[in-house]
Amino acid sequence: MDIFDKCEVNMGPIGMYAKQSEGYYVFPKLEGEISDKMIFMGKERLVWSLNNYLGLANHPEVRKADADAAKAWGLAYPMGARMMSGHTKYHEELEHQLAAFVGRPAAYLLNYGYQGMVSIINALVNRNDVIVYDSEAHACIIDGMRLHFGKRFVYPHNDMQNMEKELQRATRIIENTGGGILLITEGVYGMAGDLGNLPEIVALKEKYKFRILIDDAHGFGTMGPTGAGTDEHFGVQDKVDIYFGTFAKSMAGIGAFVAGDSKVINYLKYNMRSQIFAKSLPMPMVIGAMKRLELLRGDPSHREKLWTIVNALQKGLRDAGFNIGKTASPVTPVILSGTIPEATQITYDLRENYDIFCSIVAYPVVPKGTILLRLIPTAVHTLEDVEYTIKAFSEVKRKLENNEYSKEFKIGN
Ligand SMILES: Cc1ncc(COP(=O)(O)O)c(C=O)c1O
Numbered sequence: 001m002d003i004f005d006k007c008e009v010n011m012g013p014i015g016m017y018a019k020q021s022e023g024y025y026v027f028p029k030l031e032g033e034i035s036d037k038m039i040f041m042g043k044e045r046l047v048w049s050l051n052n053y054l055g056l057a058n059h060p061e062v063r064k065a066d067a068d069a070a071k072a073w074g075l076a077y078p079m080g081a082r083m084m085s086g087h088t089k090y091h092e093e094l095e096h097q098l099a100a101f102v103g104r105p106a107a108y109l110l111n112y113g114y115q116g117m118v119s120i121i122n123a124l125v126n127r128n129d130v131i132v133y134d135s136e137a138h139a140c141i142i143d144g145m146r147l148h149f150g151k152r153f154v155y156p157h158n159d160m161q162n163m164e165k166e167l168q169r170a171t172r173i174i175e176n177t178g179g180g181i182l183l184i185t186e187g188v189y190g191m192a193g194d195l196g197n198l199p200e201i202v203a204l205k206e207k208y209k210f211r212i213l214i215d216d217a218h219g220f221g222t223m224g225p226t227g228a229g230t231d232e233h234f235g236v237q238d239k240v241d242i243y244f245g246t247f248a249k250s251m252a253g254i255g256a257f258v259a260g261d262s263k264v265i266n267y268l269k270y271n272m273r274s275q276i277f278a279k280s281l282p283m284p285m286v287i288g289a290m291k292r293l294e295l296l297r298g299d300p301s302h303r304e305k306l307w308t309i310v311n312a313l314q315k316g317l318r319d320a321g322f323n324i325g326k327t328a329s330p331v332t333p334v335i336l337s338g339t340i341p342e343a344t345q346i347t348y349d350l351r352e353n354y355d356i357f358c359s360i361v362a363y364p365v366v367p368k369g370t371i372l373l374r375l376i377p378t379a380v381h382t383l384e385d386v387e388y389t390i391k392a393f394s395e396v397k398r399k400l401e402n403n404e405y406s407k408e409f410k411i412g413n
Helices: 060-073 089-101 113-124 139-146 160-177 198-206 230-234 262-271 283-298 301-319 340-354 383-401
Strands: 037-040 043-047 106-110 130-134 151-155 181-186 211-215 242-246 256-260 332-337 359-361 370-375
Touching: 043 383, 060 283, 089 106, 089 256, 089 283, 106 113, 106 262, 113 139, 113 181, 113 211, 113 242, 113 256, 113 262, 130 139, 130 160, 151 160, 160 181, 160 198, 181 198, 198 211, 198 230, 256 262, 283 301, 301 332, 301 383, 332 383, 340 359, 340 370, 340 383
Parallel strands: 130 151, 130 181, 181 211, 211 242
Antiparallel strands: 037 043, 106 256, 242 256, 332 370, 359 370
């Protein structure tokens, strides 16, 4: 058998639908300025799919900082990995600012959140250690664990009783191996918008010896009184050992960071393989991130605008009878019952007849029979956008309940 044979016969769980869905349901092209309205297939649509939470993507100061940095340095500088030749005082300065903002002694930049997380996990644990993690962990956490030679125990999403059981199991194992326990949770779960149960997780530290790593990709910039994240929101920053945030969402950029005790961050700096053996973040990303951070922490109006839209959207949906689950963050899931063909037709109807572009999640990401339409409100949405969307969703829900979507499988081009 040729190694490439599978490429046509087994395209994988998403790729198997590529012919029907590419360009529309997957790999769509959103064009124009990043905002509440963008162009999809030549037509303006109201977009609820971008994690541009604070609306910084097109902030004039951000655009200027990015452009000025590109003009001054280009995209090449600095060349090489940080350890070899790609280190600058600006990288260090951004790290100091990030550490101070999230209330930790030290921080280290990561050139992508995904690779960074893989290497944080890989560097922190060895075969004697045990990882305890949530069943809804992001793919980057799962990939980090795939490199782990020791035991790993999963608990059902946010299920504290089972988490404690897994901690007990893990404790028995490390008593023999002499290792330690790393518990990994997310701050905000990106699909359903609910929060990792940090208060109860940190309380378990009284009973068990373990360290906590939090992936706060969606919480950084959106949660907490100053936007410093979900652990700030819960007032437990001093009990969460390692904080991970990305620039890909609230910061509307590229890159990420990890923050914690100086000794741990210094160890990670010398041991995260995806950072040691990969090129450093180019200067516009670093200078641009400093500008974003300045706006994120210095101007609460972005977060206030975001939460005005979040509250209006979530209250409006609840009042209109929608199930939006347990979200306590800007991520807004609209949970409906239906099949995959119905889910695709709803997406099509929303896009073509209401000019609303949102992401849809169906089985196997959510249980069979469940359709999750995921809305990401941002500071650049308006209350009119919210009102229009709730009306459209109410009509779509009525059609779904009247079985109007179950007739045929439509595709949009
Ligand atoms: C929970 C979570 N962790 C990590 C990442 C990866 O971050 P990045 O896009 O910076 O690679 C994402 C997605 O962006 C995410 O949603």
